[in-house]
Amino acid sequence: MLCSAGASEVLVEGMKLVSATKTARTTEVCFVLLGQFNNGICHAKLSWRRSGSHASVQFDGNRVLEREERYGDVVGFYHTHPDGFVQPSDRDVRTMGAWSFSFGKPLICAIGTSAGVQAWLFEPGADSEEQCARAAKFSGNWFVASLR
Numbered sequence: 482m483l484c485s486a487g488a489s490e491v492l493v494e495g496m497k498l499v500s501a502t503k504t505a506r507t508t509e510v511c512f513v514l515l516g517q518f519n520n521g522i523c524h525a526k527l528s529w530r531r532s533g534s535h536a537s538v539q540f541d542g543n544r545v546l547e548r549e550e551r552y553g554d555v556v557g558f559y560h561t562h563p564d565g566f567v568q569p570s571d572r573d574v575r576t577m578g579a580w581s582f583s584f585g586k587p588l589i590c591a592i593g594t595s596a597g598v599q600a601w602l603f604e605p606g607a608d609s610e611e612q613c614a615r616a617a618k619f620s621g622n623w624f625v626a627s628l629r
Contacts, residue, residue, distance in 0.1 A: 508532055511540050511560035514589055514624055515548070518556060521629050523589050523600075523613075525556050527622035549584055557589030557600075559624060565594045569601055574610065577603040589626055591616055600626040 510532050516525030531540050540558065549555040558577070562570075569577065569590055577590045581603040590610065591600040600616035616626040 507563050509561050509563060511558060512622070513540060513545055513548070513555060514557040514559055514591065515552075515554050516556045516624075517554065518587070518628070521627065523556055523624070523626040523628065525589070525624045527559050527618070527624055545580075555584065555588070557591065557603075559589075559591040559593065559598075559618070561593045563594075565596060567592055567594050567596060567599045569610065577601075577610065578607075581605045581607075589613070591618075591624060591626065593618060598624075602628055 510530060512527035512531075513529045514523070514525035515528045516523065529540065529544065545555055558580075560573075569592065573590055573592075577588060581588045582605045585605050587602050587604050589600050589602060591598055598616045598618050600613040601610040602613060603610045611628075613626040613628055616624070618624050
């Protein structure tokens, strides 16, 4: 069961739901989501934390590509928007579309703000992204999203 990401702390199946308010920063932070899709649910570990500026953050694209080629377990990217804007930016949409097309598989774009976590599914070659029904970040850097 997933709970509202707006809650400060909630126990869900033995894991603590982490409020994005606790991790809000003035600079963007990103993680690569490593995991799997199973029956409409994305389960992933937030990996390889990187910090950026107030309005952007860059991850190690070569490392992501090598990981996907070796293990095939890159399921998306999680990053913060310090100003609280929960929709993907134009840059987010272009970047996610390119990675999804490049990998030939759907990818998650998750955005954490002080209001919680939202996520979108980007399908290769699709004209638009689809918002996930629910998304949550848990203690221990775990991420779960319900696709529909």
